Amino acid sequence: MNIPSSIWTLLIGIVLTLTSLWYGQNHGLLPTAASDEATLVDGLFDTMMTIGTGLFVLVQGILIYAAFKFRRRQGDNTDAPPVFGNIPLEILWTAIPAIIVIGLSIYSFDVYNEIGGFDPHSAHEAPIAGQAMKMPGAAIAATLNDTPPSTEPNANQIKSDEAMSDPATASVRNSDQIPQKRDAPGMGIVSPGIGASPGNEGKVPGLAVNVTGLQYAWIFTYPDTGVVASELHVPAGKEVKLDMTANDVIHAFWVPELRLKQDVIPGRQSEIRFTPKILGEYKVICAELCGPYHGAMNTKFIVETPENFDKWMQEQQVATKGNLEQAIALNAADRSPAEFLSPYTAQMGIQPETLHQLHHQ
Amino acid sequence: MTQAQIQRSANLSILEAEPGERKWRDYFTFNTDHKVIAIQYLVTTFIFYCIGGVMADMVRTELKTPEVDFVSREVYNSLFTLHATIMIFLWIVPAGAGFANFLIPLMIGAKDMAFPRLNAVAFWMIPPGGILLISSLVLGDAADAGWTSYPPLSLVTGQLGEGIWIISVLLLGTSSILGAINFLVTLLKMRTPGMSTTQMPLFCWAMLATSALTLVSTPVLAGALILLSFDLFAGTAFFNPTGGGDPVVYQHMFWFYSHPAVYIMILPFFGIISEVIPVHSRKPIFGYKAIAYSSLAISFLGLIVWAHHMFTSGIPGWLRMFFMITTMIIAVPTGIKVFSWLGTMWGGKIRLNSAMLFAIGFVSLFVIGGISGVMLAAVPFDIHVHDTYFVVAHLHYVLFGGSVFGIYAGIYHWYPKMTGRMMNEFWGKVHFALMYVGMNLCFLPMHKLGLMGMNRRIAEYDAKFATLNFVCTMGAYLLAISTVPFIINAIWSWMYGPKAGNNPWEALTLEWMTSSPPAIENFAGFPVLATGPYDYGMDRPKSEVDVPLADEREPALAAGPKSALRADPDPNVAANPEDRK
Numbered sequence: 001m002n003i004p005s006s007i008w009t010l011l012i013g014i015v016l017t018l019t020s021l022w023y024g025q026n027h028g029l030l031p032t033a034a035s036d037e038a039t040l041v042d043g044l045f046d047t048m049m050t051i052g053t054g055l056f057v058l059v060q061g062i063l064i065y066a067a068f069k070f071r072r073r074q075g076d077n078t079d080a081p082p083v084f085g086n087i088p089l090e091i092l093w094t095a096i097p098a099i100i101v102i103g104l105s106i107y108s109f110d111v112y113n114e115i116g117g118f119d120p121h122s123a124h125e126a127p128i129a130g131q132a133m134k135m136p137g138a139a140i141a142a143t144l145n146d147t148p149p150s151t152e153p154n155a156n157q158i159k160s161d162e163a164m165s166d167p168a169t170a171s172v173r174n175s176d177q178i179p180q181k182r183d184a185p186g187m188g189i190v191s192p193g194i195g196a197s198p199g200n201e202g203k204v205p206g207l208a209v210n211v212t213g214l215q216y217a218w219i220f221t222y223p224d225t226g227v228v229a230s231e232l233h234v235p236a237g238k239e240v241k242l243d244m245t246a247n248d249v250i251h252a253f254w255v256p257e258l259r260l261k262q263d264v265i266p267g268r269q270s271e272i273r274f275t276p277k278i279l280g281e282y283k284v285i286c287a288e289l290c291g292p293y294h295g296a297m298n299t300k301f302i303v304e305t306p307e308n309f310d311k312w313m314q315e316q317q318v319a320t321k322g323n324l325e326q327a328i329a330l331n332a333a334d335r336s337p338a339e340f341l342s343p344y345t346a347q348m349g350i351q352p353e354t355l356h357q358l359h360h361q
Numbered sequence: 362m363t364q365a366q367i368q369r370s371a372n373l374s375i376l377e378a379e380p381g382e383r384k385w386r387d388y389f390t391f392n393t394d395h396k397v398i399a400i401q402y403l404v405t406t407f408i409f410y411c412i413g414g415v416m417a418d419m420v421r422t423e424l425k426t427p428e429v430d431f432v433s434r435e436v437y438n439s440l441f442t443l444h445a446t447i448m449i450f451l452w453i454v455p456a457g458a459g460f461a462n463f464l465i466p467l468m469i470g471a472k473d474m475a476f477p478r479l480n481a482v483a484f485w486m487i488p489p490g491g492i493l494l495i496s497s498l499v500l501g502d503a504a505d506a507g508w509t510s511y512p513p514l515s516l517v518t519g520q521l522g523e524g525i526w527i528i529s530v531l532l533l534g535t536s537s538i539l540g541a542i543n544f545l546v547t548l549l550k551m552r553t554p555g556m557s558t559t560q561m562p563l564f565c566w567a568m569l570a571t572s573a574l575t576l577v578s579t580p581v582l583a584g585a586l587i588l589l590s591f592d593l594f595a596g597t598a599f600f601n602p603t604g605g606g607d608p609v610v611y612q613h614m615f616w617f618y619s620h621p622a623v624y625i626m627i628l629p630f631f632g633i634i635s636e637v638i639p640v641h642s643r644k645p646i647f648g649y650k651a652i653a654y655s656s657l658a659i660s661f662l663g664l665i666v667w668a669h670h671m672f673t674s675g676i677p678g679w680l681r682m683f684f685m686i687t688t689m690i691i692a693v694p695t696g697i698k699v700f701s702w703l704g705t706m707w708g709g710k711i712r713l714n715s716a717m718l719f720a721i722g723f724v725s726l727f728v729i730g731g732i733s734g735v736m737l738a739a740v741p742f743d744i745h746v747h748d749t750y751f752v753v754a755h756l757h758y759v760l761f762g763g764s765v766f767g768i769y770a771g772i773y774h775w776y777p778k779m780t781g782r783m784m785n786e787f788w789g790k791v792h793f794a795l796m797y798v799g800m801n802l803c804f805l806p807m808h809k810l811g812l813m814g815m816n817r818r819i820a821e822y823d824a825k826f827a828t829l830n831f832v833c834t835m836g837a838y839l840l841a842i843s844t845v846p847f848i849i850n851a852i853w854s855w856m857y858g859p860k861a862g863n864n865p866w867e868a869l870t871l872e873w874m875t876s877s878p879p880a881i882e883n884f885a886g887f888p889v890l891a892t893g894p895y896d897y898g899m900d901r902p903k904s905e906v907d908v909p910l911a912d913e914r915e916p917a918l919a920a921g922p923k924s925a926l927r928a929d930p931d932p933n934v935a936a937n938p939e940d941r942k
Contacts, residue, residue: 072711090651256745268602
């Protein structure tokens with residue numbers, strides 16, 4: 001029996017769709033999704049994998065089929081029938097990718113909004129908008145000179161000042177060497193990262209942690225308690241806000257299980273927020289090349305129950321108390337880099353000699 | 362009479378009877394013949410490819426195990442920095458210029474490039490640039506801040522190595538600007554009388570788009586590097602945060618060139634694939650205009666996508682969305698090309714020789730790189746995989762699976778024209794098989810590595826990634842081995858290969874209408890277009906075929922440059938028959 005080609009096409013189409021749908025959901029390529037945000041990102045990735053698998057199988061299938069089916073037979077030196085184009089077909093294969101990418105853009109936009117991508121932007125546009133309202137006359141006629149000098153600090157400065165006035169951070173932030181940017185116009189120097197998700201906008205986060213990246217360690221300070229730690233402990237279920245900056249070169253804060261990454265840039269403040277939900281021990285990885293020991297710059301990221309977290313915090317407070325006094329008594333500038341870094345490098349197994357060499361290269 | 366015979370008989374009068382003879386010394390001189398310069402480009406860049414490849418294999422050897430056990434961390438960083446710089450600035454970009462040098466004048470029926478001496482100058486900037494770069498490794502202080510050279514890291518690592526890197530990249534960038542000027546003027550001003558832009562082969566369209574992109578974007582890189590060198594040597598603080606500078610400004614300037622650079626690296630090879638597939642499928646290219654205009658679209662869109670490299674650097678939400686959308690839109694013109702190539706192959710009589718295999722391999726691998734490229738454009742997902750092995754996999758599928766396979770397709774296809782001899786097909790196929798397997802073995806597992814949490818540019822990694830990394834390293838070794846049959850084949854065939862004749866593939870574009878290798882000024886007169894560049898399988902009545910024979914055009918050509926006849930495209934010959942009168 002001869003099966004018409006349209007039925008073959010239909011059958012192949014159905015098999016292709018089912019295969020793509022199945023693989024898109026069962027690829028097993030991503031690690032645990034430890035936060036609500038991560039689950040949203042995974043949904044987007046699964047969709048892209050579904051479409052990608054379909055396209056991949058389609059194109060490779062056509063290539064292999066054509067290479068076998070249409071190969072030149074021995075002794076046949078004639079040309080194939082000329083087909084110069086087919087306008088409806090060309091419109092179709094322009095339209096389909098266009099629709100796919102528009103759809104993916106909308107979906108990505110939605111996920112980005114849900115995970116809080118738009119929040120930091122609104123945060124520091126507000127002061128500028130407020131100022132514009134106060135300007136006399138039409139905004140169009142205004143020049144830069146017409147702008148009255150404002151004594152009000154803008155959002156950049158507020159954030160910068162907050163971070164700078166935190167006594168716990170003072171010992172590890174080298175603000176005298178790398179000035180934190182202030183009064184930046186427009187988008188500002190508070191590097192937008194991932195902010196509060198729409199449901200949490202305007203709310204105070206459950207836990208705020210200041211993060212400092214330096215060659216080759218992460219330092220986490222908990223401003224509410226003054227605890228300084230080399231591991232990031234967070235309680236499950238609470239929204240966490242990280243305010244980050246770097247001391248020397250660009251680092252990038254990345255926890256694969258959170259699907260979150262944000263560059264930590266000297267001279268800038270950047271912020272990310274997330275709500276961890278699955279208990280466990282993960283890794284904070286530096287994702288931006290920061291020097292020879294870049295590969296060793298990682299530490300633990302621990303999501304624990306609120307009770308365990310409180311317990312840990314209390315232990316740290318006791319332990320830090322002594323250290324903090326010491327830290328205040330000893331100005332970081334008076335110490336050599338090796339001395340200064342020794343508590344952090346010892347943990348990573350880096351020899352003080354190596355550090356010394358690095359510093360003097 | 363086949364279309365190739367029609368084209369040949371129309372051009373008999375301009376055929377150089379004797380193939381061009383050159384001495385080996387010509388290739389070591391400041392020669393201004395575009396074909397000599399093309400070979401100089403291709404051979405020199407291939408040598409740099411081998412050096413960059415050795416560095417890549419050293420990097421992979423280090424990554425065979427999770428520990429740091431092969432080279433020191435500093436040397437490791439220098440190796441991947443130089444590997445990337447060499448592959449980009451000394452192999453793929455100038456190899457594209459090499460093909461353009463050889464093909465553009467021949468394809469448009471010109472005697473040479475518009476500015477032959479400038480052409481030679483552009484080439485002769487490359488060897489010193491390359492030697493300088495590699496010498497820094499020998500001096501023991503090579504740049505080790507990555508090929509992106511982001512400050513402040515590039516400002517705190519060794520000054521000497523970084524300085525050499527900047528000078529070297531400036532030299533190579535200048536070379537590509539000079540090349541681009543030459544290609545543009547040649548393409549726009551030196552086409553044979555009667556050839557309109559829509560009768561140009563698609564490689565010429567691709568080079569038109571590439572050159573325009575080079576001219577707009579490369580100076581910005583030069584600007585960024587000069588400012589960086591001020592920070593490095595003069596103590597200024599454009600990008601140095603300790604003086605109040607902003608490192609993110611450097612990233613904007615750097616990527617304003619370096620994203621378009623990936624199109625500078627792939628567009629010429631899109632052009633090559635558009636030439637190779639119709640010849641060996643014995644079918645006209647499917648959708649000539651769609652492919653030609655999609656090159657221009659990619660060129661334009663390529664200029665407005667750079668910030669997708671900075672989604673995690675801290676740019677405002679709306680800006681991330683803008684760059685996400687522009688990046689995704691590039692998938693449309695690229696998709697048009699891929700489907701057009703498939704359409705060309707469909708129903709053809711495909712000769713599965715080495716050139717065609719590499720072209721098919723190009724499409725197959727490029728599609729994987731393209732799909733992961735669209736994924737990377739999606740901001741929430743990019744935030745997860747940015748700076749991981751997923752990106753390493755993506756860029757190698759595009760630039761190795763794409764560009765390098767494209768280069769090989771081009772070499773196997775035009776080797777008979779360049780040297781007058783055929784390459785050995787068996788070893789060509791062995792080369793392809795080894796490379797295709799090695800490529801996938803090396804780069805496919807990297808997708809999973811990146812997704813699971815392996816960041817890039819690290820010498821040591823989590824032990825859970827050891828197995829996949831071992832597979833990648835084996836793939837890299839296979840890739841190195843795959844080069845051996847090619848090198849032997851290319852050298853042996855040049856000396857002893859069977860004579861190729863003028864047109865071994867029965868192709869229709871003008872470069873096949875002259876002797877192999879072409880004589881010094883290519884053609885004895887002006888070539889004429891008796892057929893379109895892709896008229897395979899056309900069965901036209903004889904009366905129509907005979908119209909544009911060379912002798913009938915002589916009066917028009919003799920009428921001088923101001924004659925209207927000279928400028929008018931031949932209405933009988935257009936790439937798309939629907940446009941023909």
